[in-house]
Amino acid sequence: MQTTPHEPSQPAANGFDAVIIGGGAAGLSAAQALGRSLRRTLVIDSGEPRNRFAGHMHNVLGLDGTPPGELIARGRAEAEAYGVEFAVGLVSAVREGKNGLVLDVEGRAGGAPTTIRTRALVVATGVVDVLPDIPGLAAHWGSSVLHCPYCHGWEVRGQRLAVIATSPASLHQAKLLRQWTDSLTVFSAGLGELDAAVERELSARGVALVPAAVTEVVGGAAGLAGVRTSDGALHNIDAVFTAATMTPRDEFLAGLGLERTDAPFGSFLAVDPMGNTSHPRVWAIGNIVNPMATVPIAMGAGAQAGAAVNYALVEEDFGLAAEGTR
Template identity: 55%
Template sequence: MHTPDHHSVPTPLPAQDLPGLPSTAEAELFDSIIIGGGPAGLSAALALGRSLRRTLIIDAGHPRNRFASHMHTVLGHEGLPPQELLARGRSEAAQYGALFHQGSVREVQESTHSSGPRNLVVGLDGGPQLFARTVIAATGVADQLPGIPGLAQRWGKSVLHCPYCHGWEVRGQRLAVLATGPLALHQAELLRQWSDRLTFFSAAAEPLDEAVAGRLASRGVEIEASPVTEVIGEDERVSSVVLQDGRQLPVDAIFTAGRLIPHDRYLKGLGLEREETAVGSFIKTDSAGRTSHDRIWAPGNISVPMANVPMAISAGTMAGAMANMTMVAEDFDLAQSDSAA
């Protein structure tokens, strides 16, 4: 298996875009620490900043969609490069006082202080511990692809996963769906909308039910049960695939779905509730993105694996607003308690 998050070609965001930790950070209590500076995290930061909240964004600089050159089906930003959206988002969040740090988080845990309001401790990898009233975990997922030679190096270019993101650009071409499990049947049906030249490499979904095979064949989808052993092409472009039985078939683009690995290891010690889905185990959240911990939200792909960029933006905005509302209520509770005392 190959995880594109560890691919060596795309580079992290420039260090100057994600400055060092403020010198006062260890001594202060942030209203919110946002872990992850993608669309969900930046949207949360914007909502919190406009609510006059002291916010820190910790980002490793490896967004999931950095392998793609352009975003699509993002209203108002159609065709915009993903890095451009992040640059705009960082600039907008900074206008409202958000601080940035390039790095990763080792763990999040409860504060051991017994007096005063409950806070969270955010431990940085190779760095200090920081304190926050709320935490928004927006670190997304990694795509772990089958270990087929030539597949991972073309991820985001001609090896794709979302037809709504990339289907228009390859419409009418020789498309293929490479099954990684039974869920690929849905992808095979979906891709038929973009091309009538579609091959379904079904090895990982076999044995196919006769009725399912007939359904795909009814719309002209070719089914190839022999496993794919290699992807061939010039640079980032696919030209053909080699099958285990020795045949070589021409293909212009491959759609596949890798195993999704949520970046949530730093939350393990909190015992958050999880939800088992068809694509893996993910942190369970409510409709506002709140986890089973009343001070932690997890918007975007870290909890909703199929969320695209607009959905992540919406979830981040909601998480930021709800984190602010939680602190608003707490501020009144504490003021009322002090007044009564």
């Protein structure tokens, strides 16, 4: 599969210089950097990038309005041109091996896992968005049920917007959305008890507060009709913003005992500014460590980690040469 005129460096016996788990924006960006560094690199991906529910990406310089799948296809073709290899599969475990790491990979059709060896590992597996359990909400996720005003606010500017609050932190989203519309309704049950000063602020900016619980998001193929509340009322709304619970996809790393950090959105792997975890051969980038990262931020982290991984391997190559083992 190597289409480059350059020969990648020799990997450790029966393995790769670098394996990247996850072929989204972060992983493909790291893959490009490593392929261009002549490293024998494999991307293992299960094909579920987080933004696959959206028709178009926004706030991505040079690619504004591009479908998410097109970025993945272009990124993959670019990486392949530098000799990066690709495998479809789900990594189920990572463990220590001799001079590197060993991965168990389950293929699409099930069966016994394949074993892959690598000197360095980049984990770019993103998060799973666990949506509020409200009938009708999931069907519109990525089209008229949204989470990020920087990604989709312009497209619904000036419309009848709503925030379905899921926790006191949703107050931030409620205030933010007012920038994109004069018609904002906040379904406030999830905010808890609001302090009088905050209520005054919201009302001074014309934000409508509805304390009744949301029981249904109503709509069809053409979009939303509205939001129904526990008192039976249907509120006419064109687009809803809400917050999912973001769960990092890192369970397969449990055997390495990596350090974690408590962030405002939960427990995530601890990394240094280049994405290195507490294990010298493991980097983690993109949403898996930074759930607020948008596509360009994930791509930047990938380019940075790709360079860091290559440099760590360069140092190891010199060390091994000096010892006479390479």
